[in-house]
Amino acid sequence: MDDAAIRDLNRRYRSKDRAADVLSFPMGEEEPLENGTRVLLLGDVVISLPTAARQAEADLAAEVARLVVHGVLHLLGYDHEREEDAVRMRAREEEILQRLGGASSGG
Numbered sequence: 047m048d049d050a051a052i053r054d055l056n057r058r059y060r061s062k063d064r065a066a067d068v069l070s071f072p073m074g075e076e077e078p079l080e081n082g083t084r085v086l087l088l089g090d091v092v093i094s095l096p097t098a099a100r101q102a103e104a105d106l107a108a109e110v111a112r113l114v115v116h117g118v119l120h121l122l123g124y125d126h127e128r129e130e131d132a133v134r135m136r137a138r139e140e141e142i143l144q145r146l147g148g149a150s151s152g153g
Contacts, residue, residue: 047093048094048096052065052066059071067094067098068092069117070090070117070118070120070121071089071092073089074086075087092117095110111146112143119142
């Protein structure tokens, strides 16, 4: 999405009147599949591509991958409000990005 659209979501759902690079909206609902098993829907992750492009040092795809991982970690309960939580989240983000292909999350 663009900066205006993500700013609107940020204002409506988080009371923050500014654009963001990524927002996560948790669901935590189970849905049945046709074979009888159930799948857990974590939620939605939305990314502002213009912001991602501005933040990307050289590789937009790597920046978008970082933002997707960051957003999914929020859906899994990670946050970065306190310093120790931010360190834990950043380490997990780095670990996942390494496993996905060796890309570092950068700055």
